[in-house]
Amino acid sequence: MDHQNHQVGSDDARLDALFEAYRAACPDLEPGADFMPRLWQKIEARQGMSAVFGRLARNLATAALALSTLLGLAVSFSGSRVTQLPSESYVEVLAEEHNSANLDFEPVRLTTAEQR
Amino acid sequence: MLVDYELILRARAGDGPAFNQLVAAYRKRILGTIARTIGRPEDVEDVGQEVFLRLYYSLDQLRSAEVFEPWLYRLTANAAYDYLRKRRRRMESRMADLSEQQVLLADAVAGEKIDRDEGQKKRIREAVDALLDRVSEEDRVLLTLKEVEGLSLKELGQIYHVKENALKVRLFRARQRVLKAFTAARKQAVGVSSLP
Numbered sequence: 553m554d555h556q557n558h559q560v561g562s563d564d565a566r567l568d569a570l571f572e573a574y575r576a577a578c579p580d581l582e583p584g585a586d587f588m589p590r591l592w593q594k595i596e597a598r599q600g601m602s603a604v605f606g607r608l609a610r611n612l613a614t615a616a617l618a619l620s621t622l623l624g625l626a627v628s629f630s631g632s633r634v635t636q637l638p639s640e641s642y643v644e645v646l647a648e649e650h651n652s653a654n655l656d657f658e659p660v661r662l663t664t665a666e667q668r
Numbered sequence: 669m670l671v672d673y674e675l676i677l678r679a680r681a682g683d684g685p686a687f688n689q690l691v692a693a694y695r696k697r698i699l700g701t702i703a704r705t706i707g708r709p710e711d712v713e714d715v716g717q718e719v720f721l722r723l724y725y726s727l728d729q730l731r732s733a734e735v736f737e738p739w740l741y742r743l744t745a746n747a748a749y750d751y752l753r754k755r756r757r758r759m760e761s762r763m764a765d766l767s768e769q770q771v772l773l774a775d776a777v778a779g780e781k782i783d784r785d786e787g788q789k790k791r792i793r794e795a796v797d798a799l800l801d802r803v804s805e806e807d808r809v810l811l812t813l814k815e816v817e818g819l820s821l822k823e824l825g826q827i828y829h830v831k832e833n834a835l836k837v838r839l840f841r842a843r844q845r846v847l848k849a850f851t852a853a854r855k856q857a858v859g860v861s862s863l864p
Contacts, residue, residue: 563847563850563854564847566850566854567843567846567850568815570792570795570799570850571796571816573792574704574793574816575704575816575817576789577789577790577792578700578704578707578793578816579700580699581696581700581709582696583696583699583713583716584713587716587717588688588692590717591717591720591721592684594717594721595721595724
């Protein structure tokens with residue numbers, strides 16, 4: 553057990569030393585000469601992309617507004633020419649058209665002979 | 669702090685030269701932190717550019733001078749985390765990648781038995797990179813900031829907006845996982861090297 557603890561402790565210290573060696577093996581880096589120009593290119597490219605999306609969104613909004621105005625005008629214009637709607641309800645019209653007088657068949661009448 | 673708050677305010681107002689000065693003051697340090705966190709020198713500048721790009725577009729959210737550095741570290745930690753996650757998706761790197769030679773070298777370095785030339789430094793980087801791949805990307809970034817960068821728990825708390833106790837628990841678990849992998853790899857390497 554003691555041996556195991558000692559082993560873990562020793563590995564712990566070795567890992568710390570390895571991290572330290574790693575820190576020394578990766579010093580702070582001096583960037584290349586084109587670091588800033590490339591960064592500004594990326595910034596401008598993203599700004600350009602946002603501008604394109606902004607323009608697209610504005611155009612879409614304008615088109616949607618124009619379309620809804622046109623539709624509104626069309627509805628209000630056609631509304632004035634709508635014929636008078638029937639005052640009866642659908643059910644009432646149906647009932648009227650299908651009353652017993654309009655049936656295609658006659659009621660069955662039994663003759664006296666048949667009654668017998 | 670490496671710059672005056674006035675410079676930050678000017679950069680925030682859209683002053684290009686002020687932003688250049690701000691980047692110039694911090695880029696070396698930030699690139700070093702990224703290099704030690706991601707372990708791939710060839711990708712360090714790209715991740716660094718992402719950090720400063722995010723800085724440019726979020727400067728208007730900064731409320732006070734004191735939070736600037738923790739906030740810049742937070743952007744750095746996030747960019748490194750995003751990079752590591754993408755990399756893991758691209759290529760599943762496992763402990764098997766930690767070759768016997770790397771383990772023996774890491775072991776020797778830990779015991780300070782060898783001099784460190786460029787080739788050995790590269791192998792140390794590869795060995796630690798493979799070891800840190802044993803933990804999640806979040807824990808890897810956290811562990812690097814603590815163990816390699818030497819940030820205190822208080823500083824980490826400011827960066828992550830998390831209580832110190834929660835950080836302690838998380839760091840302990842992450843370190844235990846790395847330590848377990850390190851011990852196992854050492855045992856295996858020592859066993860293999862002692863074969864006739």
